[in-house]
Amino acid sequence: MNHPDALRSLLELVAQGQLSPDGALDKLKYFDFEPVGDFARVDHHRTLRTGFPEVIWGPGKTPDQIAGIMAAMRQRHLVVMATRIEPEVYSQVQAQIPDVQYYRSARICAAIHPDFAGVQYPGTIGILSAGTADLAVAEEAAVTAELCGFQVQRLWDVGVAGIHRLLNNRHVIDAADVLIVVAGMEGALPSVVAGLADCPVVAVPTSVGYGASFQGLAALLTMLNSCAAGIGVMNIDNGFGAAILAGQILRTAVKLNARAD
Template structure:
């Protein structure tokens, strides 16, 4: 039977009435817990950031790794960075990373392909997640299917990747196109970009789920963090 570490041994993990932060997740799974800022009150978010900072400065425990705060508004980011002065905030991706520096990369390359300029925030969320989880990662922007020559010009890059994240709104067709060119697994991220019948990302979600090219997995609408995390895990072995 696996002997799982328990968070009771990690000071600051229990915030009564607010959160039970899983400080041992990095030891158990290889990657630390992230903090979703969206929907949290400022009081709760500051308390969590303070607990993270206190635990990170406590000796005698497993290192936390890089803690990511996702979907952070500008006001939330300002408050978190006051508690964690060495954190780094990317306002486009709405990600805060603590500690800030990207770790030395290892494993295979994660390639993030972004269909259009409007998809960049979600694509950067995937990119930074993969980088902060320790993978070399590259972002290619504006290679949607309206101009197939743009993605065909990237065939060598696609062939060299260990995991590929495809971020697309509108019809979401880019995931199928890339999967037809790639030997690596493709992770589709439908975005809420598009006109009325795109239904805030539902249309590209269904399109990606119905991809006829094999080797396509799909995360939820606008879930760049989930895609970047999965890609980092896939590419861990090179």
């Protein structure tokens, strides 16, 4: 723990009855970070505040910086994840962290402790992609959700150009507690799915499409203008953010059920 004097003072206040344990926990949520070299300050207590640990954004960082941050984080976290990692960057990270795993389709690398239990939360996140070209973003969402402890069911290549493919897989929609729907081109799939689903739909536009799709802007606007209710829209290509939002929805349901009990 950094700042031992501050921590000792905090514990003394609890021992003296001047601060409640809950009050101390609230202060600790904003207490701990760890410098890594001269380029990063790892936020170890993000899990206490938000439910999920800090995740490393790969682009713009060198392989040495990514490896250094992962090495620091894995001392305290069962899963340390880095996103948007290209194969050549992964190879250089693996040279420093040999047991790091790589999810090529998702462009995610992760250091996973043997004690990681896998599925930790109730509920299912269903993830649908409109086309095969959307898989990188859809897999980013799927792998992120799984590494965060959620059960995932995938359904790929069910876009509206062949809508019978979606309708023949209604069981995936019906079984999901939250749906992530990934689509490029005109981005119509989330509207169709939301008209069939009784759960929240997280829509993710992708930058897939011809020139008039404006690198995902057309799909983004379609999703924002959907006439179907119950859709939340992420930024273009943000599969990671969609998974975290879906996870927060499920975690909120768990908290509400616990209060009811």
